[in-house]
Amino acid sequence: MSKTRTPKLWRLLAAIFALALVAAACGGTDDDPATDTTEAMEDDAETTEAMEDDDAETTEAMEDDDGEAMAGGTISMAIVAPSAKDDLAFTQSMVDSIAALDGDIDLQITDGTFVVEEAAAAIRGYAEAGVEVIVAHGTQYGGSLAEIAPDFPETTFVWGTASDTQGLDNIFAYYPAADEGGYVLGTIAAAISESGNIGIVGPVEAGDAVAYIDGFANGAKDNGATDVSIVYTGSFGDVALAAETAQAHITNGADVLSGSAQMVVGAVGVAAQNGVPWFGTQANQASLAPDLVVASQVYHWEGVLQQVLDARAAGTLGGEVFEINLGNGGLVIEFNDGYPLDPAVKTAAEATIAAVADGSQSTGV
Amino acid sequence: MQRLFGAAVPLLAALVAFACGAIMLVAVGADPVEGLRALVDQAVGSGPRIATTLVRAxxxxxxxxxxxxxxxxxxxxxxxxxxxxxxxxxxxxxxxxxxxxxxxxxxxxxxxxxxxxxxxxxxxxxxxxxxxxxxxxxxxxxxxxxxxxxxxxxxxxxxxxxxxxxxxxxxxxxxxxxxxxxxxxxxxxxxxxxxxxxxxxxxxxxxxxxxxxxxxxxxxxxxxxxxxxxxxxxxxxxxxxxxxxxxxxxxxxxxxxxxxxxxxxxxxxxxxxxxxxxxxxxxxxxxxxxxxxxxxxxxxxxxxxxxxxxxxxxxxxxxxxPAALAVALNGIVVIFVVSSAKVRTRLDQLANARSEMKEVLKDA
Amino acid sequence: MLEYLEAIFSVAVLASGIRLATPYLLAGLGETVGQRSGVLNLGVDGVMQLSAFFAYWTVLVHENLWLGIGVSVLVGLVMGIIYAIVTVFFEAQQGISGIGIFLFGLGFSDLMFQKNVGTPRFVKSLPDVRIPVLSDLPVLGEALFSHSVVIYGAFLLVPAVAWLLRKTTFGMNVRAVGENPQAADSLGVSAQRTRFIAILIGNVLAGLAGGALVLQLGVFQPNLTQGLGFIAVALVYFGAWRPSGVMVGALLYGLVAASVLQLKALQLIPRSYSDIAAMAPAVLTIAALVILAGRVKAPAALTRPFARH
Known part of the structure; x- marks a missing residue:
């Protein structure tokens, strides 16, 4: 009995299977929700177009010149970065910075490549395609760069966050003095906190997250905060854990929160639900909670990048390390107008910014 | 003949899976032909690229x-x-x-x-x-x-x-x-x-x-x-x-x-x-x-x-x-290939049944 | 020592543990039904990621939480149909096809997020509903009866799933098929149909788990689950294929995680050991498995494809 039934059943199932997969695959192009996101989609389409044009142009440009591009023509740049280009954090800070540069720049982006091998392939690919300045925006790419950079002596590689150029003269390195902005934000946090209890949500205790958090804690304590609680959840990605951490801080009496890394969106959500002010870092996080983000420490790499381009134009392809800090304008405290910050506190904060910038105030980190 | 076809089933499954990949490319507004070309070129387009592929593998x-x-x-x-x-x-x-x-x-x-x-x-x-x-x-x-x-x-x-x-x-x-x-x-x-x-x-x-x-x-x-x-x-x-x-x-x-x-x-x-x-x-x-x-x-x-x-x-x-597409594609390949094992056995069975049937008919 | 205990046994930790436990519980309950019928689904995490993204996207666009929940269930259903066809009719190797579903869900949700949303934006999250009278109970009232609807639903599903498995004809069929599909089939219980439906139930609950997770947080990020679905599968073994056992496992996992966070927040765990502390839920689960294992028996036909001859 089953035998006679099988073929039909087969055909039917195969058809359903195919349909289901196609449906699943096409689920995303559903007309309805797409209408509301067309803006985003169009943006993407534009970049894609721009990209295609770029490819053609750069190859041409490369063929007929060697020095022209440096002498003020179009500069081709590429970013290879570990997280998404619109992550409201580390990667976005670099993308925004390049967008803010003056002059004609052909920018290509490979994002979401936290795997070193993938990034290495992308970096090499850009170098082969003749891109002049390649930003390897991830500490972990250093090993690959050391291998790739010598093969492309005409290309400038910009690598961060890192504090050495690995002895190569076509690598520039950059890193943020994240403790400086952290310190300033910490003093503001202490000023607006009524309980003197401040909670911080961190990822893994490492890198610029530690600098930011330690600076923040010192700033808060120096300005009268009695209790600064720091929790490292152990994950850069666990949004739920970050949310529960924020909740724990609030339950323990914290009335101001801050945190670093991509998973903090979970903590910002909890802060927003409980009406607790939030301080951001890396990129301007005001869009996440327009009336509760007090201020963000934003990484502005424009200065560093401009110096890189100028150096390249003058014939220096690398070999220097740049630090961004409050003093050189690489770190900027961006206040959010949506939050009603007491003008006196803001004035005091601006004084602190100046003091940290000129070195008269130590961050204690 | 059928056996040969049976052996080709996993490959066919992979092809169907890649067709799904092409559909996904279209869904995100990219040209699938161009995409495939870029993919192959990056993977095996030159000596160093082949080396990268091997290292990655x-x-x-x-x-x-x-x-x-x-x-x-x-x-x-x-x-x-x-x-x-x-x-x-x-x-x-x-x-x-x-x-x-x-x-x-x-x-x-x-x-x-x-x-x-x-x-x-x-x-x-x-x-x-x-x-x-x-x-x-x-x-x-x-x-x-x-x-x-x-x-x-x-x-x-x-x-x-x-x-x-x-x-x-x-x-x-x-x-x-x-x-x-x-x-x-x-x-x-x-x-x-x-x-x-x-x-x-x-x-x-x-x-x-x-x-x-x-x-x-x-x-x-x-x-x-x-x-x-x-x-x-x-x-x-x-x-x-x-x-x-x-x-x-x-x-x-x-x-x-x-x-x-x-x-x-x-x-x-x-x-x-x-x-x-x-x-x-x-x-x-x-x-x-x-x-x-x-x-x-x-x-x-x-x-x-x-x-x-x-x-x-x-x-x-x-x-x-986004590179996430490759991850999704991997998943689809797996799903199709595991599923194809059964189709293959079925085809083999079918081949056996036919040859048996022929023998029976001959005897008759 | 006392301060450690005081920190752990607090209303806040209990409430936080319950919130953390809910996605594990929902996904684990679904997986229990599937495994009782003899089907292992390692794709839970992928299904959760897909349903989480589509639920989030729906709420982002339509601003309707119920529609979001509905979409998460629907995504679970579609993925369930796919997985059921693959494992029941194509008799595919279950462990590996589950990995396929996982990879697809991980990649596709990421792709869709990047293409359609990009920068994380908040949607409204599920509101807490205080249950009158009960929520006013001293101490426990606040911890147990001031949660979102989905959390109450998840815990109410525990007796419901237990009843389904133990008291209904379908449940008996599921258990029979999970033990010996050939015998069940010869007695007129269609092993294929029973498994098909069990898989659908399992995936719908996994979908709901993804929806619950994302709508509790109000925001989506690629790889939102961070392997949560895999742990949910582990908790089914932990719970000895019983809904109540899965609940205990999910609560243990959630409460340990919440306790660790609280101890860190009160600075009772030195910061340099934060990663060691983060191992606690996984290590304790293994320890519990070692103690419990051997006393319970898995469904005999678990992971064995059924072929009618």
Missing amino acids: TPLLLVGAGITIAFRASVVNIGGEGQIVAGALLSTIVAIQLPNLPGILLVPLVLIAGALGGAVWGAIPGALKAYASVNEILSTIMLNLVAVQFMNFLLRGWLIDPLEVERGTRIPQTARLSENATLPALIPGSRLHLGVLVAVLAAIGAYVLLWRTPLGFRLRAVGHSPEAAKAAGIPVKKSIVTALALSGSLSGLAGAILVFGSESVRMVTDGSAAGFTGSAGFNGIVAALFGGLHPLWTIPSSFLFGGLLTGATGLQRALQV
């Missing part, structure tokens, strides 16, 4: 070969990620402790250390399964989580580059490891390093072990029927531990190769397993499966997936399609 092949060993003994090893990390950590520690050993000694030593680290991390779930009846799927998953935190702990603390502490940058990475431990290039000046050869040899070794040695026979016997194996006097529990330890040792070897081969001169973490392994622990399962869970077929299969992964970066660069 290396951990997949090692994990995959390990999976075939475990599978033949009827154990599922989902702990590749943790075993890679364990192997990498132990080999890193060895290199840090013995930086002045000449390369001829240090290279084999770090590879052995990697295999040992992975073997231990594999033997734990093996022992838990054999002696405490803890299902290995769970324990390997849990041990992946433990390994990641352990890696973060060590790279933040004991193993951190002293310079990182001094500068205050505190990036969780080791100091530059001894150059003596760097895997030598197979072709001077290329990225193709010893690890690729080691992986291929390991896969051949897995084949020899499974089908040409008494140990392999025992493992397969246990996989086939634990009861029968026990009746035949084969130590079933020990075999299960051995299978997972061997499987883990190959993943651990992949970990050592990731540290000392793939352009890295140090071990660095972004806080997750995938940031170090590139999900090789999972993608290796895919490669093994695509190779029909046979160590030798896993070799070309791994190279194929290595190419797919490398190609995906080309795809992203050319069309700005």
